[in-house]
Amino acid sequence: MDYNLKSIATCVATVAIMAAGAASAESVINIAGWGAQSGPLRSFGVNSNAVIQAAVKRVNEEGGIRLADGTMATLAYEYHDSACNAEQAIAVARRVASSDVLVGIGPTCSGAAAAMFGVFQKQVDDASDTGLQLPILTDTAVRNGLAKISQWTFRNTPNEPAMYDNLWEWIATNQPDLKTIYGGTETDQGHSNGTYSKVIVQAAIRHGFTWAPGDLEGLTGDIASGFEAVLDSSANWLQADTNFAVQARAFRKSGADVLIVSSHPFTTCGMLKEMSRQRIEPGLIVGLTSSSSAEVMKGCPDEAEGMIIPTSFAPITDAAAEVAALANENGGDADLHSAAAWENVMIIKQVIEAVGITGDASMVAQERRAIRDGLEALTETEGLLGTITRNQAEGEALKPYVFVQAQAGGWVVVHDPR
Amino acid sequence: MLRLSNLSKYFGGVRAVDALELNVKTGEIFGLIGPNGSGKSTTVNLVCGIFGPTSGSIELDGVDLKRQAPHQRIDAGVSRTFQNIRLFDDLTVWQNLWVAWRDAPGQEHSWFSNWFGRSLSRRHEIQKLLEFSGLGDKSNNLAGNLAFGEQRRLELARAMASKPKLILLDEPAAGMSSAEVTDLRQRILTMKEMGITVLLIEHVMELVMNVSDRIGVLNFGTLIAEGLPEEIQNNPLVQKAYFGSSENTSGGDTNAIDQ
């Protein structure tokens, strides 16, 4: 026993020395990712991690990242579990900020992101603000308007106002017989609720659809107009609800041509199943971006049939298909959330090479600042589905998107506006 | 001192105490006996305010206790022990008394020092009471770790810590050896000498008959006899209640609080 332990220890030490020797020969650029790897939203973190892992591997296979002096550095990353919890996300952010990591990707949950972004410096160069100074490029947390909390935080998440605007325009053109809309959302989920009541419904009104139960006060086509009236008039549920009888009946009663189910996979499936039980067959069902994932197909492939969702990811380009395959190899799924992580790693590589980084651990603060400025200077980047333009006043992205429809247990692209 | 008139307590359909009339005189030791389930413990609980009576009145020195909360009755001068010992097991012996302590008239602490003072002067007085109870060297022990007899003495001491005028002893000799009963008898007599009125509920006849000034017999919640110990001993009604009709154990619920 003693002997074994000793030999293992020797072996470990040798490997460590060798690894250290190898590492010192070339420089390393550290990045970090974090998101929920525990708790009910674990799939976000698992997927994000799987994609980042593949992207980092790809960068290194292609030679790594070019530093200011022209040498190549390896990209190293570590993924942390923030459990969809504000305190843990902040703890990880602080932990990462006190290491020599240059840029972070995450977190996955909007609530955790809203808290975490708050501990960052709001405006750069504001010496009186003691917030953290580390550039963040978020992949998954999609709730509206988060990146503007700090000038250090950027997001590469789908732009829902643009996507839904285009979706309704497309529906109005292609299915002119659909006139009225009605729907519901999980009100206790910030993203579902906000997107539904401030974005989706208004975009439909803008394109000539009418609210089935009758016109609502204050509801014009403008973003967020009359959102309280929309919520009051809709048939809503909560994100852990299990009984949808009353809501489905309200859907039926509304007699709307298009029904909107703005929620995450679990209740989307619950609601769709109840609708199918009550044999509600609308002209069309529109879903929330986040439900265009594999999870809906695990939960209710039959009932989701025909539902249309705009999404910023589908394996329709070679690059996108490759990322999807790589993510699967790493035990995750590439979807509209996690695929952004691939783009983020590539954006980080692009920015680092553009601004010129030494990789010197003593210059972490300056180099973080340089990368932040580089991120802010970006106007366009190449994404998996094409060019991503950026709205840097808000720190947000305008990503290309497609409309997918659930067909025979999978997502099929039905319209590609790129 | 204590006057119960027309006192009744019903649990559902069970008449645990039924139109009870009882008068305990100042300075006496009044023994209350009766078969199991005759309403003795319920009577104690009524006097202490654990239960509210269904009807009737409870007066202490002419003051109606009925509307007073249990802790206010302690202030009025009534305290008690329990049939099954109920000490604060995880507190030390002297803390058990500290919780129940009431300062003697004229020596009250201020509100603040009553609650938040460490009060060494009280410690001295409490120690005296402990010495009296034969627990002088145990003051820092946890109450739960005491021997059975010591726990009985501590409960007695705790009942005395609030400086009562009237003490209700609910079967204090239950489970005691005869030596311990003799000791208990001595303590009860000492209480009487100190001017405390005692209402003694007891099964152990050796104790009741030797220590009581007067005795009342309870059956089916009413007093069936009252008198000097010798009179009670020879009362045929009592003998019948105890031995003749033992199958009539009504009101299993009446001892609820002590189970």
Place this chain on the structure above:
Amino acid sequence: MNIDHIDVIQALIDGILYGSTYALLGLGFTLIFGAMHKLNIAYAASSIAGAYVGLASISVMAIPPILVFFIGPLSAGAIGLVIYFACFRYMPTGNQLAPLMASIGALFFVDEIIIHETSGSPLSFPALLPDSYFFLGQFGIRGDLVMVMFFSFVLMGIVMFLLYRTKLGLATRATSQQSVAALLCGIPTHRTNATTFVLAGILGGFAGCLIAAAVGVLSPLITLPLTIKGLIVTVIGGLGSIRGAIIAGFLIGSFENIFLLVRGVNERDIYVFLLLFVFLVFRPNGLFGTAIDRD
């Protein structure tokens, strides 16, 4: 939306039918509490875990989906036994807090295992009676929930039979009322308690499967809300009262549906909790509970 009396009656029907799933859960909580006077917080989680095991076995092995309703309860019974040994068996008798805390740990553990295995992804669960929606006049009725309701009465009957007509039930009730005395009378209290846990576990696993089948989707998101629902039902029904749990399940189900209809989902649960609060203050022993300040 205009609400007419048809909507109200329909919501009541839906609520009562769905309430039968709460009733089943409350039954298990009350059984354990009745037997041990201790609270097993991990109960709803282990019920759902049973449903997961059932689902996993039918998707791994090529067996008919209906078997999920046998495998699920049995595995939940096994989980119940493990929880009994891990959280209750070796705890000091008088200590209420330690087993409670341990069962909280078990709740986290069970939940996290499920999450770890499924990545928290919702999974489709076989329906009990697919396409069994029928109409009674103007009112729509879910056939599968009628079935659940039927089961809840049957299980109530079985539990009552076990408790009041069998030797095991006698032992359970004796242990619950005076565990020391029961021990002295030669009743093996530990084995009795373990049996109760297994029974309650089987019951819970069955409830978990029925709930999952009623929703059609299984997700770890529902364990905490179901725990709370189960507790509310247990308390309103009266601790340890079997028929109380069943009736309270229907009551809560219909109550929340009416308030969902009338006041909307954001306020629905506020009224449910207010109802609970009113119950606790004005009828602290619940609908059918016996006074608990005996000890």
Place this chain on the structure above:
Amino acid sequence: MLYFLGIFQTIGVHTLLGLSAYVLLLTGQLSLGQVGFFAIGAYVSGILTVLFSWHIFAALAVGALVAGFFAFLIGFPALRVKGLMLVVATIAFSEIVRLFFFNLSWRVEVNGFDVGPDSTQGFREIRYFAANGWEQTHVVALIWSFVILVMFLLWWLDRVRAGAVLRAVGEDDLAAQSSGVNLTMVKVAAMTAGGVIAGIGGGLFAHSTTYVDHHTFTILLATFAVSYPILGGHKNVFGTLLAVIFIQGFVIEGLRFMGDYRNIVFGLLIILAMNLRPQGLVDGHFISDIKKKLGGKPKKDSADA
């Protein structure tokens, strides 16, 4: 370093939350409602600093008082229920509070930005510390001065009669009542004190995380709140602190190297701890051992649990 300062903040805030449950546990009341008072403290003090630009101390004080006031009100109906019934009643209370804040939307324009609680979207940018140039060390100092103050007061409480009375009520409220203890007063006072402590903790939490929403204050956090004193043992105020360090410092942050398995181990460790030390980590033996090690004379027999 920054990381550890952050962990100290978390530990401090959770210690306050745990101590608020500890006070109630002393009187034998197991409350899952502490998170409700915590939420009240968080929202009230956050609203005061963000919407009304109050100073942090004033905001914390008002937050604590409002939380204490609600605790006082809840104390009376809570008297009527015990044990499991109290657990469920307090769950009901904290859920009602949570749902209230879930429905609360109060948006005000301050310096050109819309701020304030925005129902489901949460209450963002409670950035008093960072915006006013507080370093992390200052925040840690602020949080810990409250922790030390509260711990000192509770430690001192165990040395005066009020503490013995609280524990007597916790052991046997009927016997305490029959020893002249005013149960209503004691239980309501404990509830109020618990509310004030949770309120301070909530205020500090909101400002240290900069964001709160109704998901923050679920039954899960309520469970954590009671877990600390139960896991730590309520013999001694330091048990709660030790339990918070164990859970927040060791199990949550310290086990990060276990990656995926961290949260699974979490539950197992709690089960294990309760089986090994059912009286809590800091039980009687632990205290007497420490006293012996410190060379002091352990009170004879007194620490034997």
